[in-house]
Amino acid sequence: MEAYLDNSATTRCYEEVAEIVAKTMIEDYGNPSAMHLKGVEAENYVKESAKAIAKTLKVQDKEIYFTSGGTESDNWALIGSALANHRQGKHMITTPFEHSAVSAPLAWLQEQGFEITVIPVDEQGNLDLKKLEEAIREDTILVSTMFVNNEMGAVVPVEEVGKIVHEKNPKALYHVDAIQAYGKYKIYPKKMGIDLLAVSGHKIHGPKGVGFLYINEKAKVQPLILGGGQQKGMRSGTDNVPGIAGLGAAAKMIYENLDKNVEHMRELKLYFAKELEKLEQVEINGPDPEKGAPHILNVSFWGVRSEVLLHSLEDLGIYVSAGSACSSHKRAGSASLGALGLSQERKESAIRFSFCETTTKEEVDYTLEALKKLLPMLRRYARK
Incomplete structure (x- = not known):
């Protein structure tokens, strides 16, 4: 998938x-x-x-x-x-x-x-x-x-x-x-x-x-x-x-179809955020999911560098971002997350998930299952 x-x-x-x-x-x-x-x-x-x-x-x-x-x-x-x-x-x-x-x-x-x-x-x-x-x-x-x-x-x-x-x-x-x-x-x-x-x-x-x-x-x-x-x-x-x-x-x-599209994206985002909050050492960055834009969710996965997680997800056919695509080659960390006063570790473990009107619940569930399997493994590897 x-x-x-x-x-x-x-x-x-x-x-x-x-x-x-x-x-x-x-x-x-x-x-x-x-x-x-x-x-x-x-x-x-x-x-x-x-x-x-x-x-x-x-x-x-x-x-x-x-x-x-x-x-x-x-x-x-x-x-x-x-x-x-x-x-x-x-x-x-x-x-x-x-x-x-x-x-x-x-x-x-x-x-x-x-x-x-x-x-x-x-x-x-x-x-x-x-x-x-x-x-x-x-x-x-x-x-x-x-x-x-x-x-x-x-x-x-x-x-x-x-x-x-x-x-x-x-x-x-x-x-x-x-x-x-x-x-x-x-x-x-x-x-x-x-x-x-x-x-x-x-x-x-x-x-x-x-x-x-x-x-x-x-x-x-x-x-x-x-x-x-x-x-x-x-x-x-x-x-x-x-x-x-x-x-x-x-x-x-x-x-x-603006209203219908936005409602679909927001529902998926809120469902995804709620499920992520059940996982350990996971923190949502920026606004409360209810208040932010309908299609963007930024999440820090403590103990795992964002680039490592990004490529691990990519191996499973899941495509996400470690920040703005235009500045992802920079190593200094996100200017946006830095403006919020977040720690370097939190910035370096941040992943952006972004949806559109054709995104499906199946895609979101597939991503959740992948994260549940990957995170413990990657954290154990990082501690070695």
Whole structure:
């Protein structure tokens, strides 16, 4: 049997999405900038995808910009807004458990002379909203937070944050990394006070190498990729029609059954958490399973290094993660778990399990049985 419990790293593409991607590569393969019929056909895919995505967010089609994925969307939001608004100020605010697609460009901006304030979180991943409010200044140009933490599923109250940001400094922009939240939550940027929203296609059963950035039409953001002037001059380069078409189809499909999908994931997660708590020397990291995101559970198995357990499970056809897939090669330990104040040993024994709407109870039960057999054996081996 196989159990794929690493859906926060990537998801299996919907078959309907794969068919659309293939069709736009083999049949409707025109350049959307071309003026002939083939070009118009390709352009229609781009327009329809923007329309489908905009509908899920209740925003305008023209506020959706396609990118190469979540990393580019985050980088563009942060660096593009910094360049466009630096005369207003050079102060930006973030959290300590952001994905490297946010923390790395902010570190680069700090080297360029921008001031970055990091607002702490508690041991369950709750953001200190009082400290956030106190940190916002007249020269603050942007606040950046995740919606859902990718490693342990803590949920940031983005609507509260948006309200605090815009009441304290109406000129400041609020950027949200929604890469783990889109397709799991109803997200309405206008209502929530979100000015910039980053999303990745392969987290919602769409293709890899494509994503989008929502930019509020009133927000000042400078383009980073210059050239032929595609996407209203904001993001040049020939549109990735297969990726964009697939992303639009995936967005439409995942929101059609959102409530049912989320309920299924949450039920599986809570069942899994309850069964894990019956095992010895097992501790759940981050928020209470009831309060966290519906699809992510981070667990420390004391006495077993996460990489050892990961590969032992892999030998049985069970696929999990020892943290963010984008930073799993790093040996320093999880930044997200470190932000919670966890010990090094607890961080080094942490495994992330992540579900999707096609995950089955059989997969979860198979994983539980494997853990019951593996943990005593691996702990005995570790003590030798």
